[in-house]
Amino acid sequence: DAGVIQSPRHEVTEMGQEVTLRCKPISGHDYLFWYRQTMMRGLELLIYFNNNVPIDDSGMPEDRFSAKMPNASFSTLKIQPSEPRDSAVYFCASSPGSLSLPNTGELFFGEGSRLTVL
Amino acid sequence: AQKVTQAQTEISVVEKEDVTLDCVYETRDTTYYLFWYKQPPSGELVFLIRRNSFDEQNEISGRYSWNFQKSTSSFNFTITASQVVDSAVYFCALGTLGQFYFGTGTSLTVIP
Numbered sequence: 001d002a003g004v005i006q007s008p009r010h011e012v013t014e015m016g017q018e019v020t021l022r023c024k025p026i027s028g029h030d031y032l033f034w035y036r037q038t039m040m041r042g043l044e045l046l047i048y049f050n051n052n053v054p055i056d057d058s059g060m061p062e063d064r065f066s067a068k069m070p071n072a073s074f075s076t077l078k079i080q081p082s083e084p085r086d087s088a089v090y091f092c093a094s095s096p097g098s099l100s101l102p103n104t105g106e107l108f109f110g111e112g113s114r115l116t117v118l
Numbered sequence: 119a120q121k122v123t124q125a126q127t128e129i130s131v132v133e134k135e136d137v138t139l140d141c142v143y144e145t146r147d148t149t150y151y152l153f154w155y156k157q158p159p160s161g162e163l164v165f166l167i168r169r170n171s172f173d174e175q176n177e178i179s180g181r182y183s184w185n186f187q188k189s190t191s192s193f194n195f196t197i198t199a200s201q202v203v204d205s206a207v208y209f210c211a212l213g214t215l216g217q218f219y220f221g222t223g224t225s226l227t228v229i230p
Binding site: 033042043045056089091093106107108109110111112114 | 163164168221
């Protein structure tokens with residue numbers, strides 16, 4: 001079975017450019033999460049969706065960041081304009097949820113998108 | 119406040135030694151889940167285990183075992199007879215009230 005698929009795996013861009021990261025969750029999973037990982041801050045939750053609806057975007061650092069989930073099989077994380085401090089590995093994860101705590105089923109992570117902003 | 123603490127930043131062991139990775143969590147919720155994830159040098163995050171707050175039974179899976187103790191708010195992870203392939207960063211996480219909280223990770227190096 002296919003896992004969570006992210007693209008691109010690596011992205012190098014210049015400051016000011018728009019960056020779009022893509023994610024295809026595991027089929028049937030109701031929850032989709034975007035995380036950012038840096039050495040300084042570890043794993044940070046940026047936003048998560050339930051049934052394509054954004055539930056909590058309090059982790060999105062600035063208005064430069066936006067995320068969408070137009071359907072159950074696709075999500076994007078966009079940074080516009082990008083800055084060098086956005087350099088990080090961005091992970092997408094999906095989860096089937098759980099009955100007792102709706103969004104605490106195990107997270108299945110993609111391989112990550114490594115973003116470098118020069 | 120919800121929090122996960124992995125006090126051990128880095129651990130090095132010689133192959134075949136046993137090693138325990140500590141995880142201490144804080145939550146006031148009575149229903150929650152605890153997780154361990156492995157991040158090998160290749161970078162992906164691999165799910166290892168999920169336990170709910172009502173199940174304190176220890177679990178063993180091959181060389182891996184987990185000790186969940188609510189009295190000390192700990193969910194420790196032991197690798198028996200470590201191997202070089204166990205070298206990775208290991209993350210403990212708490213899931214509750216619609217959020218996941220990750221620890222800062224413990225970097226394990228197994229020396230041949």
